[in-house]
Amino acid sequence: MKLLTHAPGLLNRMFGALLLSVLLVAPAFAEAEPDSAEMLAEEPTLPLEELRLFAEVFERIKTAYVEPVDDAKLLEDAIRGMIAGLDPHSSYLEAEAYQDLQEYTSGEFGGLGLEVGQQDGFIRVIAPIDDTPAQRGGVKAGDLIVKLDETPVQGLSLSEAVALMRGKPNEPIVLTIVREGVEKPFEITLIRDRIKVASVKHRLLESGYGYLRVSQFQVNTGKELGKAINSLESKGPLRGLVLDLRNNPGGVLQAAVEVSDAFIDEGLIVYTEGRLANSELRFNASTVTAAPKVPMVVLINAGSASASEIVAGALQDHKRGLVLGTDSFGKGSVQTILPLTSDRAVKLTTARYFTPNGRSIQAQGIVPDIRVEEAEVRNLDNADRVKERDLNGHLENGNGAAGVKNSADANLVERDFQLFEALNLLKALVILQPPLTQG
Numbered sequence: 001m002k003l004l005t006h007a008p009g010l011l012n013r014m015f016g017a018l019l020l021s022v023l024l025v026a027p028a029f030a031e032a033e034p035d036s037a038e039m040l041a042e043e044p045t046l047p048l049e050e051l052r053l054f055a056e057v058f059e060r061i062k063t064a065y066v067e068p069v070d071d072a073k074l075l076e077d078a079i080r081g082m083i084a085g086l087d088p089h090s091s092y093l094e095a096e097a098y099q100d101l102q103e104y105t106s107g108e109f110g111g112l113g114l115e116v117g118q119q120d121g122f123i124r125v126i127a128p129i130d131d132t133p134a135q136r137g138g139v140k141a142g143d144l145i146v147k148l149d150e151t152p153v154q155g156l157s158l159s160e161a162v163a164l165m166r167g168k169p170n171e172p173i174v175l176t177i178v179r180e181g182v183e184k185p186f187e188i189t190l191i192r193d194r195i196k197v198a199s200v201k202h203r204l205l206e207s208g209y210g211y212l213r214v215s216q217f218q219v220n221t222g223k224e225l226g227k228a229i230n231s232l233e234s235k236g237p238l239r240g241l242v243l244d245l246r247n248n249p250g251g252v253l254q255a256a257v258e259v260s261d262a263f264i265d266e267g268l269i270v271y272t273e274g275r276l277a278n279s280e281l282r283f284n285a286s287t288v289t290a291a292p293k294v295p296m297v298v299l300i301n302a303g304s305a306s307a308s309e310i311v312a313g314a315l316q317d318h319k320r321g322l323v324l325g326t327d328s329f330g331k332g333s334v335q336t337i338l339p340l341t342s343d344r345a346v347k348l349t350t351a352r353y354f355t356p357n358g359r360s361i362q363a364q365g366i367v368p369d370i371r372v373e374e375a376e377v378r379n380l381d382n383a384d385r386v387k388e389r390d391l392n393g394h395l396e397n398g399n400g401a402a403g404v405k406n407s408a409d410a411n412l413v414e415r416d417f418q419l420f421e422a423l424n425l426l427k428a429l430v431i432l433q434p435p436l437t438q439g
Contacts (some may be wrong), residue, residue, distance in 0.1 A: 080157065087349050088117050089335050095343040097159045100166070111166045112173070113195050114139065115249030121154040122146050123161050126329060127247035127303035129197055130215040133190040139175070141247055141303030146185060147176035167192045202228035205413060205423055208239035214259060217251030217307040222258025229262065229290045240295045240426040242419065246325060250306025253334070257283045260314040262290040263321070267356060269314045272334050274351030279334065295429040296321030297422040300366060301374070305329035312366045313355035322429070323368045324422050332361025370425065375417040
């Protein structure tokens with residue numbers, strides 16, 4: 001073949017490197033379960049023609065590209081492209097990206113506060129994180145970012161685009177965004193900040209009706225949720241709870257299990273299936289449960305992904321609460337971090353999630369029990385309406401006191417239509433089926 005004429009030494013080096021890589025990986029395979037080893041042994045032999053083609057392309061770039069290219073860079077680019085071709089969530093993590101991932105799961109990192117993926121060469125916003133520059137600046141789930149400052153996003157890898165979005169606190173960046181329903185691209189200027197994310201927030205919407213907001217799933221989210229429930233219960237008996245998972249991009253799987261376990265006292269929460277035996281896991285609820293009886297409404301939308309879909313799916317399948325909102329994102333795959341060196345790793349999709357009833361979340365998402373689109377809540381102007389209390393000489397009501405003002409967090413509920421509907425639904429559930437006394 002032409003390859004042997006032009007680069008016989010290169011071919012030998014490539015096959016030598018391939019053999020070396022197999023030898024380096026072999027110890028990990030040796031520790032695999034017997035079933036996994038048998039499965040790997042049944043894999044077809046290496047495609048020699050494709051390997052020769054790879055070596056040919058490598059050599060053509062080395063000899064014909066307009067500028068000299070370093071061998072190590074070419075091989076790293078090949079690794080990056082090989083993994084990127086698998087699915088949108090698998091990636092090659094170089095030192096900075098690996099560090100960023102560790103910071104993200106710990107709850108503190110720098111940047112804009114965006115969970116993003118790649119779509120058709122552009123950056124797609126999965127969800128803005130609460131109380132971050134992105135959320136405050138009006139970035140929405142589903143937005144496509146087409147330019148970062150003056151740099152077009154198309155042609156950049158996801159890690160390269162994320163690197164451009166990161167920077168020192170107080171440095172501005174201009175995002176050019178394409179949004180469904182908006183005719184032309186538009187710009188949003190954000191100021192970078194040090195992102196410290198509190199994964200759980202809570203408050204009372206009205207006396208007896210609690211609100212739990214989980215913005216992402218971090219290592220300590222389960223513990224934070226337990227503290228939040230205790231705090232709400234300290235203010236009086238809970239009659240109902242709204243669990244808000246909207247624009248929650250996911251995070252740590254174990255945290256999603258712990259959050260689900262706070263409301264479910266028995267049965268399966270989630271299970272995973274993959275090709276390797278150690279990727280097939282089952283997570284069950286424990287009997288130690290923070291709020292097993294309180295009526296619930298769970299809020300989701302298109303920005304609810306991964307771990308948040310696990311929680312919504314588990315509560316829905318167990319009929320533990322009603323799910324309200326719009327269809328979730330549909331990320332039902334498991335990514336495993338496989339370290340390669342001390343500062344590099346591969347994030348590889350290794351399994352799929354399934355809800356307790358065996359539903360796959362992947363590319364379908366969680367369909368709400370009650371569909372409520374995002375909308376604006378506005379009160380009609382009733383200032384010109386005459387009521388009984390406005391009439392001269394009207395009778396008092398006999399209760400001995402003026403009407404008591406509602407203790408609801410009016411601002412939050414009034415500006416959020418989905419939350420407004422969730423609270424009304426929760427009240428109906430409590431009226432029709434009062435919660436059992438917890439013991």
